[in-house]
Amino acid sequence: MSQGPITVAGVAIEPGERRDLAPTASESYTGDRTTLPMAVINGVGPGPRVFVTAAVHGDEINGIEVCRRLLDDLDPATLRGAVTVIPIVNVLGVQINSRYLPDRRDLNRSFPGSHTGSMAARIARLVSDEVIDGADVGIDLHTAANHRTNVPQVRVDVEDAAARSLAVTFGAPFVLTAKLRPGSLRAVAGERGVPVLTFEGGGPLRFDRDAIEVAHRGVLRVLQRLEMIDEAPPPSHPHPMVLNASRWLRAERGGLLELHARPGVHVRPGDQLWTTSSPLGEERASVEATDEGYVIGSTTLPLVQPGEAVLHIALPGDRLPAEDDPSDEEDDDLDDSW
Ligand SMILES: [Zn+2]
Known part of the structure; x- marks a missing residue:
């Protein structure tokens, strides 16, 4: 005071x-x-x-x-x-x-x-x-x-x-x-x-x-x-x-990135998140949401390689999904600030 x-x-x-x-x-x-x-x-x-x-x-x-x-x-x-x-x-x-x-x-x-x-x-x-x-x-x-x-x-x-x-x-x-x-x-x-x-x-x-x-x-x-x-x-x-857990979703294929789920949107299982194509136009990956969540952050690069973080998804409720990678928590590269 x-x-x-x-x-x-x-x-x-x-x-x-x-x-x-x-x-x-x-x-x-x-x-x-x-x-x-x-x-x-x-x-x-x-x-x-x-x-x-x-x-x-x-x-x-x-x-x-x-x-x-x-x-x-x-x-x-x-x-x-x-x-x-x-x-x-x-x-x-x-x-x-x-x-x-x-x-x-x-x-x-x-x-x-x-x-x-x-x-x-x-x-x-x-x-x-x-x-x-x-x-x-x-x-x-x-x-x-x-x-x-x-x-x-x-x-x-x-x-x-x-x-x-x-x-x-x-x-x-x-x-x-x-x-x-x-x-x-x-x-x-x-x-x-x-x-x-x-x-x-x-x-x-x-x-x-x-x-x-x-x-x-x-x-x-x-x-x-x-x-x-x-x-x-x-x-x-x-x-x-109010959301209690989040995780970054990473690319599995390299190439040109087209985001379908923009920052701020609510996604449900089955919603298309992004597609990756080769520079010659071949579609390499089409990634769908496996959980309900909210897109709270994203990459701004239109090119990706395997392992690069694409979307930051926050999950409603008190749960972390079973496949969540706890190493994300200590990954300074992904670490915005906190
Ligand atoms: Zn910061």
Whole structure:
């Protein structure tokens, strides 16, 4: 809870005040200071402390625009509680349009971090100490990884009913419950008692208008639900589908890919998902759904080889299909964020 001044990165922010801070995150080869820009809005009234982070993966830039819009909306003269907004957490990855840091580490596997560790660990530690500690709720904005796209969705800890309820309030088409991944911002915040909603929407290195709109509304709706602001826009999707398991379906044949089940659609057993053809026009594969589910993500490449992930299907109910491959859970290549 925020009542009175709060201190972030050594700066005291009074009630009714917004301060834009730039603590040192790293230094360049030329010795210049690299900062971690953040805005802290301390409201006039008491209320929860919330953080909103984006671009933990440096090529996942939709959230940067969401943060910019959010900062336009938030007024310290009417806010209750405090909001810290970090539009670009991976300040080194963003410079090189990369998911990873220049040393190839994944910042979202480097929390809580340390003062003496890798580049990633040092940035993670700064965020852990200054933003996660002392917060009541966090929202972390992501997109799909390279050559993939995600339908707007919120991912929350399967054990956390309160976070799931906030995720439904967010109003994205889908809420996906999942176990926490070691070293992720969400996992470390969760260990410290701070529930985090992970938003996923669109793909890397482009602005997806729909995903940005869903996330912008969603963040405002969560702040209203927490009674920090009086008004919020209606939900993008009034009845989000809550799903408890998902898996990637992979190609068995190589060639040209034609997707028949687009992201967002509901599929039933027997529905055609995709066909693969050779470049000379021979049909190599026609893949049908074996389970009921929802397409929550897909490849954006029109060419596939055996083993490549094509569609991410979320399944209604509490079950994983018998043929689910648990190794997917640890597959960093498929790992959007969480
Ligand atoms: Zn991500």
